[in-house]
Amino acid sequence: MRFLSRWISPVAYFLQIVIIGIVVVSLISCLAGLSPLKVMSAYWFSAFMNLNNLAITLNKSALILFAALAAAIPLRGGLFNAGGEGQIYLGGLSAALVGFYLKELPTPLPLIFAVAAGIGMGAAWGCIAGIIKVKRKVHEVVTTIILNYVALYLVDFLVRGPFCAGYEMARTARISESASLPALTIAGGSAILSPGILLAVGLCVLYGWYMKNKPQGYEVRIIGQSRDAATYAGIDYKYYYVRLMVVGGMLAGLGGAVDLTGVHRTFYAGSFSGYGYDGLAAALISKCHPVGLVIASVFIASLRSADRYFQLCTDISPNITLIIEAALVFLVSGKYIVRKLEIGKKSTNERN
């Protein structure tokens, strides 16, 4: 029975989300004077129904899943990492630059260095927020959001200025073949399928396993529930705060690097916009459940694909996908926010 309920409750949970989603879509479509069925079938086609679209959706899913992990892991320890956005920019740009300038090295090395650079930049960016949190008690939401803007404008300046290599669009120089992730080209289509999704799902499985089976994962969960209990159990939560922010940054940076080396292979100004926040939304909708993270990321990616298709091929306003995503986050994560507040209330009698 217990085994069954462990599996039924997440499934039931996602069924609820799907139903909420359908209701929201219908309501908004009706308000906009469109047929809900037309909107939903357009969505389905544009996100999944042809190999080309499917590949685009999966590539986007990978990036969102990395960002979702970057938010989810700190969240398990009670930290709200809103900095995925900036970490992705920096990860992507570092990979682009390293991949271009180190092209002379023997084959796997440029790729390895490019990805490592992405991870390193993300980690450094997360580390700043973690250290400020521990040393100066500044809330991580404030620092990560500010750091996002620093990253956004810094990256924009670099791509449009010193490292600009494109003429028709602001972008960096294309990375060499030796720095690219091998990807599958879709027959007869223009899209390529990056192996990023496999890597992201693999990390997601590892995350689920780690949280349950490793003492360190257990310690993170204790910190997320009660800092008081963590202190009692002999856990140095300040050290974990920095580590969690670093791990979050690494994952987001890795996401940017993998997407860059696997899909576009050059950094277009503005191309990573919004993925960090999409990942945060995925983490909130799925309440950090590993299977849920994958489903939520694919779902949000599919909305993004639909967005593009609506814009190009239909008279449906692409904003409808944003409304759906926002409505879902509000409706679904509301419960989560309520619980988080309750935990916060309890911890007012913490001693530290």
Added chain:
Amino acid sequence: MTQVAITMTSIHKSFDDVVANDGVSIEIKEGEVCAIVGENGAGKTTLMNMLSGSVQPDLGSIKIYGKFCRLKSRADAIKAGIGTVHQHFKLVSSFTVLDNVILGHKLRERGFISYQTATEKVRELIDRFSFQLLFDEPVGSLSASQKQQVEILRFVYHETPILIFDETTSILTPIEKERFFQGIELFRKEGRTVVLISHKISEISELLGIADKMYVMRKGKVVAEYEKADFDLEKISRAVVGDEEIAVYDVPRSIADSRGAPPLRVHMSLKKGQGRVAFSISPGEVFGITGVPGNGEREIVDALFGIKNAYNGRITWKGTDLKGLTTEQIRRLGIAYLPEDRENRASISLFTLAENRILGYHKTDAFTRKKRFDFSKIYEDTRRLLDKYHIVAPDELSKAENLSGGDLQKFLLARELEGSPELLILEQPTRGLDIRAAEEFYEILQRSKEKGLAVILISYDLDEILRISNRIAVLYDYSIIYEVEAEKATGRSIGLYMTRGRF
């Protein structure tokens, strides 16, 4: 003819599966002092919460001064004339005494609060009750008994005719308690109606001196009702615990093994060299530390358990200086600690029992293999604990929040004892437990004491301190100002030192 102030008729209330009140009827006349006694979980607080508007009855009716009332909020209750002083104060700690007292009052002139009128009135009230309060002091800096006085003032100021005191005496020292009862006499003279709630058997005799009427509750029902004329301590005590005999565990004073040097020696000063705390403990001994909460007991525990190192001086455990060691290292040296906050510090209520079993011990070889959790070992050990200590729980995968307070506390004690510590720090270990659970707790503890476990007992419950300690120390302003052999101690003398003779 005296009017009836409160009538509650056939009140039923249940929370999920737990029946808190099962057909309770009470009647309290105007100007009467009524006591409601019963063990923890007897349903007293639920009943009173209905009068303060925070809980609504499932069935039954409430009449205040003969009028049917539906109290849906605290504001409703105050409007109906009922003021409740809770165990946990509902005050704004950054506000002054005056601001807290006039909070919510409509004494205004042209839409503004008239501070002059209010100040005069509050001053006069402080004088009338001879409270030791300054009206412009921030409430956050007050002691617990002073905060209680602010709560009382609030209702007096608002001219609330009915006052309910929910376990208010439990935080007071003996002298403060006397003062409190004097205040109740004053209320009686003014014609106010007073309801006193208590769960302590030891307090019944004091309540008999002051109450006009007493209700005894057990398992959600009123089991007995006495008028002043037929008060009888023995009959009432028996009604509280019920017919079935509960063995009041005769805690033998353990014999301290004073051969050889005492393993724990503490010689430190907290609070930048002002306070002085010095004591030593031998195996098998219980060292009781008491005092008014907030006088340094937390800092002592933090220092002993490596949570904070903000002290001068030395703590040595079997010759090892504890300064600079982490909590994990100290635990490995054989020191265990059971904090007061069971749900949020000693355990995590949303975790399973198995997960709580390993809290603090999660890195030991007993539960890990190749740096991973060995779940079969963890589950098996948790089941063994549930069995060995007769803990009522469905299984090792049920959440900690589903256990009763007594079972959870037994489980946590079991967890700490299973690490075979040589020193155990207990903080308010039986607070909120019913008598049966408390006795079981002492019994389990006794078995370990006989094997040489030394115990530091931090408690504000003087009965508990006097009953199980060998030696008792009183903390005042971060110093031990009094230390006495338990046989020579009395509640009164300890209470005096707790407040240093000051109220």
